[in-house]
Amino acid sequence: MFAAGTHSRSLCKRVRISVTVIFWLLALTNTAILIWSYYTTFLYVKLLIVVPSESDNVNLATITDIIHEHSSPSIPSISNLRIEITEFALSFNELTADFWNGTAYTCALALMASMYVYPYFKLFIYCIVFLVPLKREYQHRAVFHLNQWNKAMFIPLVAVLMQCATVSFPIDLPSHYLQEHTNVNAEAYPGHGMVLNIVNLACYYVIDHVLFFIIHSKHKYISRTSPIFAAAGNHDASASVQCDDVDSRMTFVYKDYILRKYASTSYAGVCGRAVFVLMVIGNVWLNLEALHIATLRFKLQGVLAMFIADPYVINNVITTADILLNTSLLNASIAWFIYVVYYTVFVVCPCVVCVLLAVVWILPLVNKRFAVAVTAKYALKLLWFVQSWNALDIYLLCQFGGTDHNIKSGTKYLLDSRFPEYCGDDGIVTQIFGEDCSWADSWFTYGMFVVSATVLVQWFAIYYTNKIFTVDDDKHSDGDGSARKLSINT
Numbered sequence: 001m002f003a004a005g006t007h008s009r010s011l012c013k014r015v016r017i018s019v020t021v022i023f024w025l026l027a028l029t030n031t032a033i034l035i036w037s038y039y040t041t042f043l044y045v046k047l048l049i050v051v052p053s054e055s056d057n058v059n060l061a062t063i064t065d066i067i068h069e070h071s072s073p074s075i076p077s078i079s080n081l082r083i084e085i086t087e088f089a090l091s092f093n094e095l096t097a098d099f100w101n102g103t104a105y106t107c108a109l110a111l112m113a114s115m116y117v118y119p120y121f122k123l124f125i126y127c128i129v130f131l132v133p134l135k136r137e138y139q140h141r142a143v144f145h146l147n148q149w150n151k152a153m154f155i156p157l158v159a160v161l162m163q164c165a166t167v168s169f170p171i172d173l174p175s176h177y178l179q180e181h182t183n184v185n186a187e188a189y190p191g192h193g194m195v196l197n198i199v200n201l202a203c204y205y206v207i208d209h210v211l212f213f214i215i216h217s218k219h220k221y222i223s224r225t226s227p228i229f230a231a232a233g234n235h236d237a238s239a240s241v242q243c244d245d246v247d248s249r250m251t252f253v254y255k256d257y258i259l260r261k262y263a264s265t266s267y268a269g270v271c272g273r274a275v276f277v278l279m280v281i282g283n284v285w286l287n288l289e290a291l292h293i294a295t296l297r298f299k300l301q302g303v304l305a306m307f308i309a310d311p312y313v314i315n316n317v318i319t320t321a322d323i324l325l326n327t328s329l330l331n332a333s334i335a336w337f338i339y340v341v342y343y344t345v346f347v348v349c350p351c352v353v354c355v356l357l358a359v360v361w362i363l364p365l366v367n368k369r370f371a372v373a374v375t376a377k378y379a380l381k382l383l384w385f386v387q388s389w390n391a392l393d394i395y396l397l398c399q400f401g402g403t404d405h406n407i408k409s410g411t412k413y414l415l416d417s418r419f420p421e422y423c424g425d426d427g428i429v430t431q432i433f434g435e436d437c438s439w440a441d442s443w444f445t446y447g448m449f450v451v452s453a454t455v456l457v458q459w460f461a462i463y464y465t466n467k468i469f470t471v472d473d474d475k476h477s478d479g480d481g482s483a484r485k486l487s488i489n490t
Helices: 002-038 060-069 092-101 105-131 136-148 150-167 176-181 192-223 227-233 237-262 267-291 319-326 332-365 368-389 392-400 404-418 428-433 447-468
Strands: 041-050 082-091 169-171 183-190 296-301 312-315 439-444
Touching: 002 092, 002 105, 002 192, 041 092, 041 150, 041 192, 082 092, 082 404, 092 105, 092 150, 092 404, 105 136, 105 150, 105 192, 105 392, 105 404, 136 150, 136 192, 136 368, 150 183, 150 192, 150 312, 150 319, 150 332, 150 368, 150 392, 150 404, 183 192, 183 319, 183 332, 192 332, 267 332, 267 447, 319 332, 332 368, 332 392, 332 447, 368 447, 392 447, 404 439
Parallel strands: none
Antiparallel strands: 041 082, 041 183, 169 183, 296 312, 296 439
C-alpha cells in the first residue's frame, strides 16, 4: 500500500512537470504571436465604386478619369464593374504611431499599455510566480488579478471599430449622371491582425487557468503529505472520521459566519442593505439602457463632408459592431467571428453579471443556508469568471479617449499625412476651398453618465458581494494554519 501511495505521488509530480512545460510553451508561443500581430494589418479603409448591372451602358471613361485623378498610389482592380481603392492599410504599429503623431496622446498611450506593456508585465509576473517562493495565496491572487484584466487587450478592438463606424459612409458624387449609375462608399473594416489579437487574448485566458491548475495541484500534493492524510492513507478509520468531522464543522462555521455578515442588526443596516439590493436589481435595467444609448457623437467636417448626405455618426455599444456585417469587403467568416466575440464580451457578459448579482442577493430571501452554500461554492466563481470577460468597463475607458481634441487631431492627421499634396494647410484642397479635406468633431452625450454609472455599480456590487460571501482565513482556519475558503479567492 505504501508503494501504491508513492507511485501516486510520483505520478502527480510528473503530471505537474508536464503541465508546467506545456504552460511555458504556450506562454512563449503566445508572445511570439503577439509580436507578429504588431506588423499585421489591423485596419483597412477603402473606396468602393460599384456600377449596378442594370447600368452596363454607363460611360466608364468618366469613372476612369476620376480614378486617374485619385492620389492613391495603389492600382485599382476592376472586375465586373467593381472598383476597390485602398486608401489605408494600417498595422498596429502604424495605427499607434498615427495617434501619437496626431497629438491624440491618450489614445496612443491606451493602445501602448494594452499591447506593449500589459502582455510583457504579465509574462514578468509569471516568472515571479514560478521562481520566487511565495505563499500559494499570493500566487493565486497575482494570477487572479491579471486574469481579470486580460480584457484590457480589447482596447484595440474598440478603437478599430470606432474608426470603422466613423469613416464608413456613402459618398454622393458631384455629377448627377454618376450618382444615378454608380454607388460610391467609403468602407473601413478590421484586418487579420484583429483576429490574431483576439486569439492571443483567448490564449492568455487558457494560460491563466493552466497556471491555476499548477498552483492548486502543488498545494494538494503538499497537503496529502500531512500527518492526517498520511494516516488516512494507512486506512486509519479514526483519522478519516476526524478529517470528515473537521470539514463538516468548518463548513457549518463558515455558513454561520456568512449568515451573520449577510444579516443586518440595526435600522441603518437594514435600510442600507435594502438600498443596495434595489441598486443591484436596478442595475439590470441600467445595463440594458447603457447598451442602447450612444456615449459619443461625431460630425464629419471639411470638404469631404460636402459629399456626404448625413455627416453625423451616432453609435451605441450594439450598433458599433454592425459595421462588421454591413461591409461587403470583409470576409464573412472573419466578420462573424469578430462580431460574436464583440457581442459576447460587450453585450452578453455585462447582462449575465447583472443577473447573477441580482440572483445572489435575492436567493437568500427564500432559503438562507442553501443560498449561502451555493453562492460561496459556485456563484462567486461563476461571477468572477464572467466578469473577467465583461469588457463594458474597457468600452467606457475607450470612450474617454474620444475627446474632441483626440478625434479631430487623429482624423485630420490621418488624411494630411497620407495626401500631403492635397490635404493640410498647404494642400491644394485647402487653397481652393479654404478648409482641409476632412476631420471629425466629437462630443459626449448623457449616455456617458449612464455607462459610467453601470460600470461603477457593477464593480462595487461585485466587490461587496465577494466581501460578504467569503470567510477571513485569519479568523477561520484549521489547527495547522491551513487556509480553507469557500470562495474563488483561495
